[in-house]
Amino acid sequence: MNTGHHEASWRLPESDPYAHVDLKHYVRLARTAELGTFDSLFLADGPQLWGNLAQRPAGALEPLTLLTALATATEHIGLIATASTSYNSPYNLARKLASLDIISGGRAGWNIVTTAGAEAARNFGLSEEPPHAERYTRAAEFLDVALKLWDSWEDDAIVADKAAGVWGDDGKIHPPRHQGTYFSVAGALNVPRTPQGYPLLAQAGSSEDGKAFAARYAEAVFTAQQTIENAQAFYADLKSRTSRTGRDPGHIKVLPGIVPVLGSTEAEARAAEQVLEDHIVYDHGVARLESLLQLPSGTLELDAQLPDDLPPESAVEGAKSRYTLVVELARRERLTVRQLIGRLGGGRGHLTFAGTPEQVADQIETWFTRGAADGFNIMPAVLPSGLDAFVEHVVPLLRARGLFRNEYGPRQTLRERYGLPRPVNQYLSPSFV
Amino acid sequence: MNTGHHEASWRLPESDPYAHVDLKHYVRLARTAELGTFDSLFLADGPQLWGNLAQRPAGALEPLTLLTALATATEHIGLIATASTSYNSPYNLARKLASLDIISGGRAGWNIVTTAGAEAARNFGLSEEPPHAERYTRAAEFLDVALKLWDSWEDDAIVADKAAGVWGDDGKIHPPRHQGTYFSVAGALNVPRTPQGYPLLAQAGSSEDGKAFAARYAEAVFTAQQTIENAQAFYADLKSRTSRTGRDPGHIKVLPGIVPVLGSTEAEARAAEQVLEDHIVYDHGVARLESLLQLPSGTLELDAQLPDDLPPESAVEGAKSRYTLVVELARRERLTVRQLIGRLGGGRGHLTFAGTPEQVADQIETWFTRGAADGFNIMPAVLPSGLDAFVEHVVPLLRARGLFRNEYGPRQTLRERYGLPRPVNQYLSPSFV
Known part of the structure; x- marks a missing residue:
């Protein structure tokens, strides 16, 4: 907020x-x-x-x-x-x-x-x-x-x-x-x-301990997922863990976060996203990324990729699943530190999606109908205007499709x-x- | 409330x-x-x-x-x-x-x-x-x-x-x-x-520790006082203690609680008070009084006075000043346990005052102008009607007198x-x- x-x-x-x-x-x-x-x-x-x-x-x-x-x-x-x-x-x-x-x-x-x-x-x-x-x-x-x-x-x-x-x-x-x-x-x-x-x-914890805890107690789970495949795997895993505790898997709702950046055309949405990236102060971003990855200050270089020798999640205290998500995102898309900060700046690990209302509605429908989500945590990049736009332009589409x-x-x-x-x-x- | x-x-x-x-x-x-x-x-x-x-x-x-x-x-x-x-x-x-x-x-x-x-x-x-x-x-x-x-x-x-x-x-x-x-x-x-x-x-603590604490930190003090003499002594003591800590005594406001029971005549107010007393369940009152006085269950008799051999405040843990107030009230007015419970039922130690709006305004004016209070904590016996009546009938009198x-x-x-x-x-x- x-x-x-x-x-x-x-x-x-x-x-x-x-x-x-x-x-x-x-x-x-x-x-x-x-x-x-x-x-x-x-x-x-x-x-x-x-x-x-x-x-x-x-x-x-x-x-x-x-x-x-x-x-x-x-x-x-x-x-x-x-x-x-x-x-x-x-x-x-x-x-x-x-x-x-x-x-x-x-x-x-x-x-x-x-x-x-x-x-x-x-x-x-x-x-x-x-x-x-x-x-x-x-x-x-x-x-x-x-x-x-x-x-x-x-x-x-x-x-x-x-x-x-x-x-x-x-x-x-x-x-x-x-x-x-x-x-x-x-x-x-x-x-x-x-x-x-x-x-x-x-x-909202997606570590092993977090998932075990969620399966036992949670009725709603907030999660950060960067791809539909990861989201589907997380969804299926959590429902299955919940069943194994003797609970109804329908009684735990999986809610990935998405960060919509809307435009009336895709180009307009991308431009809005670019304006936001242009306002990032990268020195701060490097310091925060080093803190998340538990690296000494000065380790990361803006235009290089992450070091190869990062420790595994099991060696990390704190935000374990966020650690893995960030490292995987950087490796998967071969992002430089600068690009990674740009991607994280939008949602700190949640999926940023710049597009038209139709494209955002499509993505929501796809994730929802393909077993990746029971709902979504909508995290507009800019408030209040991003929420206004979502309610004005995306919600009617979801309603028209009978999804909401x-x-x-x-x-x-x-x-x-x-x-x-x-x-x-x-x-x-x-x-x- | x-x-x-x-x-x-x-x-x-x-x-x-x-x-x-x-x-x-x-x-x-x-x-x-x-x-x-x-x-x-x-x-x-x-x-x-x-x-x-x-x-x-x-x-x-x-x-x-x-x-x-x-x-x-x-x-x-x-x-x-x-x-x-x-x-x-x-x-x-x-x-x-x-x-x-x-x-x-x-x-x-x-x-x-x-x-x-x-x-x-x-x-x-x-x-x-x-x-x-x-x-x-x-x-x-x-x-x-x-x-x-x-x-x-x-x-x-x-x-x-x-x-x-x-x-x-x-x-x-x-x-x-x-x-x-x-x-x-x-x-x-x-x-x-x-x-x-x-x-x-x-x-709101009026014990020795409580008053020392109030003098050092408090800007408003809630207190239960049964007589104007006690209230004046408390007021003067607290202002003096506050001065001695180096603070402005005007920066600590002393606010005794009063429990008004209003009637358009004094007799009507007393009748309203009697209706309330008639609804007290005395068995519960005895148990609570024994707890406050830290006496074994079954010690008190409804139609007898308090035992003579109660310990001094210094031997009591807990609500010290309330203990002393209750014991002094019972001794001063030679109340039976039944009468004491009736008196406490209205305000648990705060001054209950049944009367006409003029009488209540007079009491407030007297305490306020004679160094017993900087203001009052108004605790109507019955809500919301008691607050309605106070605002409708007493507040205008205080305003007309330039007190509020x-x-x-x-x-x-x-x-x-x-x-x-x-x-x-x-x-x-x-x-x-």
Whole structure:
């Protein structure tokens, strides 16, 4: 969000460099997305100040706070906030997400992240980030605690018998009394069970640990894929992993990111893309690429290809799958560092696609009908104009082809809109003793 | 808030027993408070499920989340959220409060609490609450870290030079690099400096530790006082302590809570109060009073006075000043346990006052003009009707007497409305090397 997913978007004449801290900007985007009958708004996040201020807008409104403000400015759209299992307490986060689900009438989602990087760790009392696998072990326990807390009130725990002076039924409260490796949480939650039972669970890690976690918990998965073949393989793998955990593979929705750059002709779209590339400050791009690839500063040369001797993904801590995607992209297309930065500048690994509305609609249709995606995370290169253009020109094509809804149905929760069932309370299920 | 500050208010025919989880209820209250040109809305909080569900509405929307939703539904009113220094990380809480300050245009406030009680501790990995003094030591370090984070961006750190491709000035970012007893936080915050610099700092503990903390940090102090003499002594003590820390005593506002029960005649007001008392379930009241006084269950008898051999405040962990207030109230007025529960049922220690609008206005004027208060926390026994009545009948009297504003001035921050200066950034002050 903010001025767009292209790193240089803030430099365009149309862009407001303060947009990322302006509620009005986000309200406008959210309302446009509702005009386009989008399922949801998704905000990424990390609890640290990224990179240098010089290079691009930094600092932002905290996602749960911002989405709560947007809840009252919108009616239908889902609100998916990123929050870290490494740097939150389950009780605090479960409360806030439950509160947002109630306030929004069942539109809350949680993008579960484990948060890579030492910068974040150092804001929370650690000197280095915990190892990748440990972060995921903690995440799994975090989820177990959060799910218990969200189920700690039965749906009908509130009796409201004024005459008898009995407000609630304490027999329908189930304190988790969780004692684990990372957390000890007595409970119960101090928020009643919410419209959705609990927020839609989303996830965005595509590493081995990430996919295993998604198969077990996630209902929506954000992913960066550069080719349809890779996307199909990822899709099939995730559905199969989900089946193997005993879940319905239809209950996990795979949502690749795409960065559309629209023009009324292909040439016009390419020109718009070129304008953006011309605004990239390559020195910053080199520094960021070195950081992603965990290389010493000064390793990369702008007009050379990546070094041959990069370590394998297994040796990398942090954003593992993004590492592999970037290295594969550079190798596959024999890109120089300069060209690679140009490609990444648009979507930092998400597929940038410059073209006409028909071409973008074609690509979406192809990926959707050929088992590469259940939906898409639309990440316009420039905002708000890129979202305006998508809603005005691409959405009608998708509707005409019968691929997308014409209007929102009667008041639905986010989970209902995704075609997912409301979760059964674990304390009521037959397996609970 | 919810159905009112009287514990039995939810049983009245007019009350909605689901009000505490209904955003519309809070929007209505907030807008009524804006009609009454109130300074701010204040939400108390504890991160645990209080008491038994049977006795009264439990569970609530998390205050920061709820107030953020209200930020977009209101224009002028301040939004003061309670949050705990014992059970939050400074980085997370500083971000959320900064985000709310930006979203609300400078209307955020933080009621700083250390959170008494083992119930809360057990939701955050502890088996018992930390000792009172230790909680305050941690709170002071929490504040120091939060203040550094809020100052970590200078006001003009954003340059937004599109032509040069320079968005921000990294020289105007000051990472706290804090290494302390309880926290280690590298920083900087990932939110720019906010309209108020940082949220208005409020506090509500009246113990010795609490008053020392307030003198050092607080700009507004909520307090429960049963007599004007006690209120005057508290007021004078707090102003004097504040002076002794080197601060301007005018920059700490003392705000006793009052629980008005209005009637068009005094008899009508008393009758309304009696209806509320008739709805109290005394068994629950006894259990709660035993818990507050830290007595074994079954100690108290409804129609006897409190035991003579209660321990002194210094021996009590938890809500120290509330303990003393309750014991003194019972002794001073020779109340039976039943009478004491009736008195506390209205405001749990805050002064309940049943009378005509003129009588309530007189009381407010007396306390205000005689050095007992800089303002008041109005806590109607029944909501929303009690707030409606206060705004309709008492506010006009206060305005006519020149004690209260007739309308909001031009767009002001909460701190401006309290007559407080915007904080100077500590990294720019002459004492910062």
